[in-house]
Amino acid sequence: MHKDRKLNNINQFEKDFAESVSFNEDIARDYLEENGVDIDKFIKKGLNQIQASFKKKEMQLSKALFFKRVVLGAEIVYKLHNERTFGHVKFMKLMYLCEQVSNMELAVRYVKQAAGPFDARFMHSIDKEFIRLKWFDVKVNSGRKFNTYKYIPDEKIMSYKTYYNKYYCNDNKGIEWLIKTFGKPPTKKVELVATIYSCLDEFIKKNEEFSTEILIEKVFDWSVEKKKKFTRANIVSAHNWMIENRLIPVS
Incomplete structure (x- = not known):
């Protein structure tokens, strides 16, 4: 039951975040800060994931x-x-x-x-x-x-x-x-x-x-x-x- 509640909270957070980003950049930043999210770390993690994805694709293309x-x-x-x-x-x-x-x-x-x-x-x-x-x-x-x-x-x-x-x-x-x-x-x-x-x-x-x-x-x-x-x-x-x-x- 506890896991289901936690999952629902995460899903709700993702939904609210998506809506806030689509509405206004400043509102999105405020929303993240209110929920204890380190914005710079959040962005850096996303960029690292994107870079890792590109490197993986480049490696696959290189091997091919x-x-x-x-x-x-x-x-x-x-x-x-x-x-x-x-x-x-x-x-x-x-x-x-x-x-x-x-x-x-x-x-x-x-x-x-x-x-x-x-x-x-x-x-x-x-x-x-x-x-x-x-x-x-x-x-x-x-x-x-x-x-x-x-x-x-x-x-x-x-x-x-x-x-x-x-x-x-x-x-x-x-x-x-x-x-x-x-x-x-x-x-x-x-x-x-x-x-x-x-x-x-x-x-x-x-x-x-x-x-x-x-x-x-x-x-x-x-x-x-x-x-x-x-x-x-x-x-x-x-x-x-x-x-x-x-x-x-x-x-």
Whole structure:
């Protein structure tokens, strides 16, 4: 009986409070003070609950996005794991380009590294996720200058395909074209294209005036390695090829 009375009192308080808030802000404040409610503490608690709710939703979205990217990575690796030229550098450049054509808007995650746009955090996590999901076993061979990676399809490999068809059904044509186009050629081809794409995207986002000469300088300024690997003619040729194949960012 006592619990029922207490519950009724709480319900009545909530009703009166709701009515007072809807009527007048000052009346609501007076009502709360009369009932011994610390207004600042009351508001802070509400804000903390809202922030916690937002953080929880952000975490859920972050996990969902990470898994979606892992699924895309699985498609790339499954199609190219037997290619002699396939490794982490080509993998990351293809991830970058595929994410652009599928409008995932992840440019903020990529930073400039010698070989082009690179998302270090993702690349450090995806191999572990492949192993955990039993999609791929990952063998790492440590070399004097760099490590090489070998991906071996694991027992549950084909389970990724269900998710891929769900997430990327509308973008599959563009993704498959990229995988086929850059699968066999040397890694530096996709490296240059990904770098040019990122530079073109920078023109748009910074509202900069474009010229071929400035583009060339942007590519060379990316890292000292670019001048060693590519000529001005290489950059112009790759850019023209990208225009012909509509592989350029749009505003």
